Amino acid sequence: MTVPQITAVRLGGSPALPLLVLGPSLGTSARTLWSRAATHLADRFEIVAWDLPGHGSNSIVAHPFTMPELATGVLAMLDDMLAERGAVDTSFVYAGDSVGGAVGLHLLLAAPRRVQSAVLLCTGAVIGEPDAWHERAATVRASGTAAVVSGSADRWFAPGFLQREPETGGALLHALRDADREGYAQVCEALAGHDVRERLGAIGAPVLAVAGRADVPTPPASLQEIADGVRNGRLVVIDDVAHLAPAEAPAEVARLIRAHAAGEEPAGPSPTVAEVRAAGMAVRRQVLGDAHVDRATAAATELTADFQDLITQYAWGSIWTRPGLDRRSRSLITLTALVARGHHEELAMHVRAARTNGVTNDEIKELLLQTAIYCGVPDANTAFRIAQKVLADLEEETS
Numbered sequence: 001m002t003v004p005q006i007t008a009v010r011l012g013g014s015p016a017l018p019l020l021v022l023g024p025s026l027g028t029s030a031r032t033l034w035s036r037a038a039t040h041l042a043d044r045f046e047i048v049a050w051d052l053p054g055h056g057s058n059s060i061v062a063h064p065f066t067m068p069e070l071a072t073g074v075l076a077m078l079d080d081m082l083a084e085r086g087a088v089d090t091s092f093v094y095a096g097d098s099v100g101g102a103v104g105l106h107l108l109l110a111a112p113r114r115v116q117s118a119v120l121l122c123t124g125a126v127i128g129e130p131d132a133w134h135e136r137a138a139t140v141r142a143s144g145t146a147a148v149v150s151g152s153a154d155r156w157f158a159p160g161f162l163q164r165e166p167e168t169g170g171a172l173l174h175a176l177r178d179a180d181r182e183g184y185a186q187v188c189e190a191l192a193g194h195d196v197r198e199r200l201g202a203i204g205a206p207v208l209a210v211a212g213r214a215d216v217p218t219p220p221a222s223l224q225e226i227a228d229g230v231r232n233g234r235l236v237v238i239d240d241v242a243h244l245a246p247a248e249a250p251a252e253v254a255r256l257i258r259a260h261a262a263g264e265e266p267a268g269p270s271p272t273v274a275e276v277r278a279a280g281m282a283v284r285r286q287v288l289g290d291a292h293v294d295r296a297t298a299a300a301t302e303l304t305a306d307f308q309d310l311i312t313q314y315a316w317g318s319i320w321t322r323p324g325l326d327r328r329s330r331s332l333i334t335l336t337a338l339v340a341r342g343h344h345e346e347l348a349m350h351v352r353a354a355r356t357n358g359v360t361n362d363e364i365k366e367l368l369l370q371t372a373i374y375c376g377v378p379d380a381n382t383a384f385r386i387a388q389k390v391l392a393d394l395e396e397e398t399s
Contacts, residue, residue: 004065004186006077007058009049011035012042015085019092020045020257021078023100025122025244026187027145027152027176029056033097036168037246040254044261045093048081050074052099054183056175061183067194070187071106075114093261095119095253097246098218099187102127105196105226108203119257121210121245124222125229126195133192137185145179152176158214158242168247200229201358206323207233208260210253212241228286231326273313280317287320287327287353327357332367339371339383347383351390361391 009030011022020041022034030049038047051058053065065073082090091114096104101123108115139147153162153173162169207230209223220237227233236256241248271279285293300308320330331354338347354364364387372380 002063002065002069003076004053004062004070004073005058005060006050006053006070006073007056007060008077008081009051009057011038011047011049013044013046015046017044017046018261019078019090020047020261021074021092021094022047022049022246023074023094023096023103024049024052024055025098025100025156026052026191027055027148027179027184028097028172028244028247029175031056032168032171032175032247033244034246036250037254037257040251041257044258048078050077052183052187054180054186058183059180061180061186064186065190067102067190068106068110070190071103071110074103075107075111089114091116093117093119093257095121095246095257096123097121097244098123098127099191102191102194105200105203108205108207108230109196109199112203112205115205117206117208117261117263119208119210119253119260120223120226121253122212122215122218122223122243123226124218125197125200125226127191127218127222130192133188137188137192140181140188141185144181145176145184149173149176155217156243158212158240158248160240161242161248165248172244172247197225197229200226201231203230204232204326206260206263208256209233209235210245210256211235211237212243212245212248213237213239214242217243228283231328232323234323276317276321277309277313278317279321280312280315283320284312284316287316287331287356288349289352289356292349328354328359331357331359332363335364335367336371336375339368339379340375342379342382344382344386348386348390351387352394355391355394364391 011030011034022030022038024030024033030051034049041047054061078092079088082088094104094107094115095118101120104118104120105125108118136148156172157169207226209227211218211220211223213220220235224235227235238245238249238252246253296308320327331350334350335347335354338350351364368380368383368387371383
């Protein structure tokens with residue numbers, strides 16, 4: 001394993017406070033990206049950011065590395081810092097933008113007991129296309145980081161930001177020009193191999209995914225995928241922000257980090273009825289499948305259409321979208337309630353949905369055994385018969 005050298009950048013706060021770790025975006029330094037947000041957080045956290053190889057305070061560039069190895073380097077840096085205090089295995093809150101957010105996903109997967117919660121900004125479970133990253137790495141190796149300054153300025157900032165905040169924008173672009181070409185290229189190549197879409201369901205810590213509405217490299221859909229894929233995720237979209245949210249909206253990002261670390265839902269405008277309905281339809285399709293929802297929608301009549309709208313808005317849009325329980329837990333609760341009430345047609349549908357949400361056949365069996373005690377043997381007997389047929393059908397469909 002190649003573990004890159006990572007340098008710590010202290011941005012304020014007392015060591016007696018909970019630890020907050022901040023990750024950078026490609027081409028930025030920790031100070032230029034995070035300093036303004038850190039001023040709003042230093043009373044609540046000890047803040048330690050980190051710089052990528054060849055970026056900011058980190059002049060060490062050695063062998064190429066992968067994203068998991070980069071995450072290992074970040075953890076090693078933290079362990080070295082904490083060992084000086086005799087505080088081994090201290091857990092922390094994490095926040096990272098772009099590649100810093102991608103590193104956060106790998107930390108959540110590799111060291112779940114260390115990361116209490118994470119705010120992942122302007123990032124993705126996969127970012128861009130491998131060929132494009134390799135092409136950019138070759139360009140920078142040949143011509144230096146100056147070759148990508150113009151394109152980065154277009155990607156990084158929402159329209160009008162450079163005119164409103166020339167000092168902040170200029171400092172970030174200067175950090176890009178000063179970045180080592182080989183260090184930058186190695187990060188590009190690590191991003192080319194970054195894809196954890198199939199592993200998001202293994203992440204159990206609370207995750208707040210923060211998108212910039214004007215972000216092109218990692219648009220809101222990219223962050224929605226993370227929020228939907230992890231067990232306990234939530235999405236917030238910030239207006240008038242593109243790819244560098246901590247620099248573009250430092251006070252808002254700090255507010256979101258504080259609230260998420262405290263286990264609170266960040267305050268924001270209430271969603272419209274149309275937004276709740278749309279979110280409900282998205283979750284309903286993900287859990288029950290497009291074919292089922294299409295059949296139910298097509299079968300709606302003048303008599304039943306309002307009822308279909310009701311369950312989409314309230315059951316799926318208001319309950320199944322809440323961040324307090326993951327979908328797997330909601331499936332287990334729903335199955336128990338349906339057995340208890342004897343709703344056999346709904347039970348069959350939700351056995352299938354439970355498998356989609358990651359509940360195993362053995363877990364369904366254990367749940368039904370539990371209902372035999374607390375709901376009654378006849379109810380459980382019928383439920384076992386229904387579940388057996390559904391699971392057999394699923395096995396046949398996938399064989």
